[in-house]
C-alpha cells in the first residue's frame with residue numbers, strides 16, 4: 337500500500353528529506369511538500385552576496401525549482417502554509433495563500449522543517465518603510481529594489497544602519513558598502529560577532545573600522561524615526577540619532593516551532609524540536625524534524641544547542657529522508673564550526689568560546705598567536721590570528737577561533753576534525769598539514785598555536 341509523507345517547509349532540510357525518501361522508496365511513497373513562500377530549495381546563505389553584487393539573480397540561488405521537484409515525483413505545493421498539525425488524526429491543515437482555499441491532508445509520515453524566524457524587536461517605528469530583514473529571497477528582492485530606488489533618487493552620501501553585528505549583520509554591512517553606502521553597525525554586545533570571544537571580536541571591530549564602517553558596540557537601539565511618508569530616516573541608539581536612508585536587521589533567529597509546539601511536539605530549552613539521532617521527534621515514531629527548527633547535540637559541551645546553519649539543515653534532512661526511506665542513518669551532532677567574511681577579513685570558529693567552556697565547567701588554558709597566511713617572504717602574505725582553548729589536565733582541544741586575510745579561515749576545518757576526534761593539542765603539534773610558501777609558513781599557524789598551547793599546559 338502507498339504511504340504518504342507530508343513535508344512542512346520547502347527549503348534545505350525539508351527538501352533534502354523529501355528527495356532522499358522519494359529516491360529510496362519510489363512510487364511506494366507519495367511525497368507532498370508544503371512551502372508557504374514562492375521559492376523552494378533556495379540558498380539564504382547567498383543573499384548577502386546577491387545584494388552585494390557577486391551573484392546576479394535570485395534564480396542563481398535556487399538549487400531546484402518547484403517544477404524540478406515535481407519532475408522527480410514530489411508533489412510540491414508552493415504558496416501554501418500549513419496552519420495546523422493534528423497528530424491524533426494524522427493530518428495537516430493547509431491554506432493555499434493565493435486561492436484562499438483551506439484543506440486537510442492525512443499523512444503516514446511527517447517531516448517538520450519549518451526553519452527559523454528572524455528576531456524582530458518590538459521597538460517604536462520598526463515597521464517603517466526601508467527597514468529590512470534578510471531571511472528569504474523575497475527579503476533580498478525587496479532590499480535590492482530599495483537600493484536601486486535610493487541610487488536613482490538621492491543625491492549626496494547615502495547611509496545605512498545595520499542593527500546586529502552577528503555574521504549576517506557583518507556580511508550585510510559589506511554588501512551595502514559595495515553599493516557605496518556609508519554603513520553604521522550597531523550592537524548591544526561589547527564586540528561584534530558574539531560567536532567569538534570578545535578579544536577576537538575586537539579584531540573584527542578594528543578591521544571593520546579600517547574598512548570605513550562605523551561600528552557602535554555596547555549600544556542599544558531605542559527605536560526608528562520615520563518621515564511624513566512613513567519612510568525610515570534615522571535610528572535612535574544610545575542617546576544618538578543615526579541618520580539612515582535604509583536599515584537592515586540582523587538580530588539573529590529563533591526556531592520557528594509555534595506550529596509544532598501547538599501540536600504538542602516536544603521542544604527543548606532553546607525552543608527547538610527535540611529529536612533522536614535518526615531525526616525522529618522524541619516520542620513520535622512517524623514524525624521527523626530537521627534544520628533550523630531543531631536542537632542539536634554539541635559534541636564538545638555535551639549539551640543541546642540551537643545552531644541554525646545550512647550545513648546542518650542539509651545533513652539532518654538527508655538523515656531523516658534515509659530513515660523514512662527504509663534505510664538507517666544518524667546525525668552525530670556538531671562541534672559548532674562556522675565561517676564568514678567581511679571584505680578581505682576572514683573569520684572562523686569551531687568548538688567552545690571561553691564563556692561556553694566556563695558555563696559547562698571546563699578548566700582550560702588559552703593561547704593566541706599571530707602568524708601569516710603564507711611564508712613571510714611570499715608575495716601576498718598577510719597577518720592572521722589563531723586563538724586556541726585546551727582543557728587543563730587532559731590537554732584536549734576545546735575550541736579554535738581564527739581571524740585573518742585570504743586563506744586564513746578555511747584552516748578551521750583541520751581544527752574541527754581534530755576537535756571531532758578528541759585530539760589533544762600535543763597530538764595536534766605533529767599533524768601532517770600541507771606546506772608550500774604560497775599557502776603557509778613552514779609552521780602552519782594552527783601548528784604554532786597547538787605547540788604554544790601544549791607548552792603552556794606543560795607549564796613551559
Ligand SMILES: Cc1cc2nc3c(=O)[nH]c(=O)nc-3n(C[C@H](O)[C@H](O)[C@H](O)COP(=O)(O)OP(=O)(O)OC[C@H]3O[C@@H](n4cnc5c(N)ncnc54)[C@H](O)[C@@H]3O)c2cc1C
Pocket residue numbers: 344345346347348349350370371372373379380381382383384416417418419449450451452470471472504592595626627628629644645646647648649675
Ligand atoms: C542571510 C543569511 C545568510 C546565511 N549564511 C549561512 C552560511 O554562510 N552558512 C550556513 O551554514 N548557513 C547560513 N545561513 C543559514 C541557513 O540559510 C539556514 O540554516 C538554512 O536555510 C536552514 O534550512 P531549513 O530548511 O532548516 O530552514 P529554512 O531555510 O528557514 O526553510 C524553512 C522553510 O519553511 C517554510 N515554512 C515555515 N513554516 C511553514 C509552514 N507553516 N507552512 C509551509 N511552509 C513553512 C519557510 O517559508 C521556509 O522556506 C544563512 C541564513 C541567512 C538568512
